[in-house]
Amino acid sequence: MTDTADAHTDEAPAPGGPCPVTDLATDYDMFDPDYLRDPFSAWAELRTEGCPIAHTERYGGSWLPTRYDDLQALAKMVPELSSKSPIVIDMPDALVKDDATGYNAAAPISADPPEQSWTRRALLPHFTPKGVMKDREYTERLCHELIDGFIDDGRCDAAVDYAQQIPPRVIARKLGVDEGMVDDFIEWVRGVLELGLQQPELRAKYRDVIREFFAAEVADRRANPKDDLITALCQTEHEGELLPDEVVIGMCNLQLVAGIDTTWSSIGSALWHFAGNEDDRRRMVAEPELWDTAVEELLRFYAPVTMARNAAEDVEYGGITFKKGDKILMNFPGANHDPDHFEDPHEVQLDRQRNRHVAFGIGIHRCAGSNLARMEMEVALKTWFERIPEFTLSDPDAVTWAGGQVRGPRIIPVTFG
Numbered sequence: 001m002t003d004t005a006d007a008h009t010d011e012a013p014a015p016g017g018p019c020p021v022t023d024l025a026t027d028y029d030m031f032d033p034d035y036l037r038d039p040f041s042a043w044a045e046l047r048t049e050g051c052p053i054a055h056t057e058r059y060g061g062s063w064l065p066t067r068y069d070d071l072q073a074l075a076k077m078v079p080e081l082s083s084k085s086p087i088v089i090d091m092p093d094a095l096v097k098d099d100a101t102g103y104n105a106a107a108p109i110s111a112d113p114p115e116q117s118w119t120r121r122a123l124l125p126h127f128t129p130k131g132v133m134k135d136r137e138y139t140e141r142l143c144h145e146l147i148d149g150f151i152d153d154g155r156c157d158a159a160v161d162y163a164q165q166i167p168p169r170v171i172a173r174k175l176g177v178d179e180g181m182v183d184d185f186i187e188w189v190r191g192v193l194e195l196g197l198q199q200p201e202l203r204a205k206y207r208d209v210i211r212e213f214f215a216a217e218v219a220d221r222r223a224n225p226k227d228d229l230i231t232a233l234c235q236t237e238h239e240g241e242l243l244p245d246e247v248v249i250g251m252c253n254l255q256l257v258a259g260i261d262t263t264w265s266s267i268g269s270a271l272w273h274f275a276g277n278e279d280d281r282r283r284m285v286a287e288p289e290l291w292d293t294a295v296e297e298l299l300r301f302y303a304p305v306t307m308a309r310n311a312a313e314d315v316e317y318g319g320i321t322f323k324k325g326d327k328i329l330m331n332f333p334g335a336n337h338d339p340d341h342f343e344d345p346h347e348v349q350l351d352r353q354r355n356r357h358v359a360f361g362i363g364i365h366r367c368a369g370s371n372l373a374r375m376e377m378e379v380a381l382k383t384w385f386e387r388i389p390e391f392t393l394s395d396p397d398a399v400t401w402a403g404g405q406v407r408g409p410r411i412i413p414v415t416f417g
């Protein structure tokens with residue numbers, strides 16, 4: 001056992017009493033296939049066995065809080081807990097450092113104030129509820145076109161053929177880049193956020209590809225302004241100066257990465273849920289007025305995103321010392337299953353009324369794209385149910401889950417009549 005784990009288990013028990021030394025408490029593995037399939041019981045065990053903040057040495061080491069109140073408190077610990085390296089595993093320095101230019105490579109998500117504040121301010125006006133209404137009609141048309149492509153076959157992969165296809169096109173159109181490159185965008189984003197998490201060279205490769213792509217797009221918009229988000233960001237000012245190219249490139253990079261993997265995971269998890277739960281599926285057909293609460297409940301239950309912070313200094317919290325440099329996972333999905341805040345948290349209740357979930361995060365970094373994500377999810381699910389009200393998993397064993405930073409199903413074979 002390591003020094004840090006010792007401190008956690010023996011000397012400095014987490015709130016709730018001493019931690020029993022179990023594998024989960026001192027050696028959780030965020031990429032273990034069982035954990036990917038069912039992280040819920042692991043979090044419940046940690047909470048009930050008095051070890052709500054677990055530790056592992058794997059992947060460079062990290063802490064895993066599981067309680068809602070702890071996530072609320074930790075998310076507000078700025079600047080003690082820094083966002084400069086929000087990836088959930090420790091990456092070799094060169095791959096996560098700010099660009100040589102000194103600007104942040106994915107602001108605001110990988111920045112701390114004050115840079116986080118002004119880059120976030122530049123993005124927010126484009127993602128208001130009114131701002132994303134402009135994208136709704138396109139999203140509806142897109143969902144119908146995708147379904148047209150496979151409905152006559154009576155089967156499809158709901159992840160690959162549907163969920164994965166929607167967010168890249170919506171964000172590409174909003175940014176103003178070629179929608180014909182969607183397959184490339186999917187490959188790049190998986191390279192950075194999914195496969196790249198355990199293959200640093202792959203992550204570095206795709207980070208460069210994305211950077212170079214947006215560098216060319218930004219240069220083009222400076223010369224030929226268009227009616228798109230890249231142009232709008234190029235024309236945004238901070239303290240009387242236009243945002244520098246490097247900042248705009250980083251923000252575009254973030255929107256591609258943050259806007260794609262997350263939302264396709266949420267849409268995919270929801271379709272997987274309905275394909276395997278006949279009662280819930282039929283209920284949505286019979287009571288379509290439930291979509292508002294159902295979308296929130298599916299976001300709560302299957303929250304895809306875990307971010308990370310690094311202690312900028314030694315930080316005491318709940319009897320634990322996070323040493324300078326320690327990584328703390330912002331386990332928003334775990335908080336959403338805390339029985340102290342959600343009645344019967346392990347049940348999907350499509351009409352859940354009290355649902356203050358934190359799938360979109362908490363505090364200064366709360367998701368800037370939540371209105372767009374909600375719109376995409378609602379349209380994707382409603383359109384699917386309109387066209388394909390009866391569907392079921394054709395091969396449950398073939399379903400695979402990705403996880404770590406973003407959890408969601410990557411293969412969902414379904415059949416429909």
Ligand code: HEM
Nearest residue numbers: 108109258259262263266305307360361365367368369373
């Ligand atoms: C269901 C889909 C989504 C989920 C669950 C989600 C979740 C999150 C979470 C948890 C954070 C907080 C990060 C932190 O605390 O470090 C975040 C931040 C962010 N998200 Fe999303 N997101 C989704 C979709 C989107 C979309 C569609 C966009 C837009 C392109 C987007 C853009 C952003 C941005 C720009 C930030 C950084 C905000 C900041 O640091 O100030 N997200 N998201």
